[in-house]
Amino acid sequence: MDCIFCKIANKEIESAIIYEDDSVIAFNDLNPQSPIHFLVIPKEHISSANDINEDNKEIIGHIFCVINKLAKDKGFDKDGYRIVNNIGKDGGQSVNHIHFHVLAGRSLQWPPG
Numbered sequence: 001m002d003c004i005f006c007k008i009a010n011k012e013i014e015s016a017i018i019y020e021d022d023s024v025i026a027f028n029d030l031n032p033q034s035p036i037h038f039l040v041i042p043k044e045h046i047s048s049a050n051d052i053n054e055d056n057k058e059i060i061g062h063i064f065c066v067i068n069k070l071a072k073d074k075g076f077d078k079d080g081y082r083i084v085n086n087i088g089k090d091g092g093q094s095v096n097h098i099h100f101h102v103l104a105g106r107s108l109q110w111p112p113g
């Protein structure tokens with residue numbers, strides 16, 4: 001499958017990896033929108049949150065545990081941050097492999113545009 005995030009997960013494409021274990025990988029976003037902006041993805045290809053189901057749901061809880069750990073390790077847990085998951089055309093999803101943006105290091109505005 002021609003998926004850029006699968007290629008990042010299996011190291012066919014280089015990225016600035018900040019965390020990796022058997023099932024997930026986290027890497028800095030190529031086009032950061034805040035001083036800290038990384039993506040956390042499952043290594044398994046799941047297209048979007050539309051494809052989360054009873055068989056693969058554990059990975060989502062694990063991703064949130066990884067984000068929690070990275071927030072504490074990098075020290076932005078107390079100031080706060082934002083986890084973003086875009087879905088489909090109206091959600092602004094541009095890569096069809098589920099990914100969670102983690103944005104930190106500045107005060108973020110709400111609501112989104």
Ligand code: 5GP
Pocket residue numbers: 004013015016027028029030031032039085086092093094095096
């Ligand atoms: P989306 O718009 O799908 O929610 O987010 C996709 C994100 O992936 C964007 O923030 C974009 O900057 C990032 N991105 C796209 N291609 C690459 C890449 O090859 N490497 C890295 N590190 N980030 C990428």
Ligand code: ZN
Pocket residue numbers: 003004005006007044045046096097
């Ligand atoms: Zn993929």
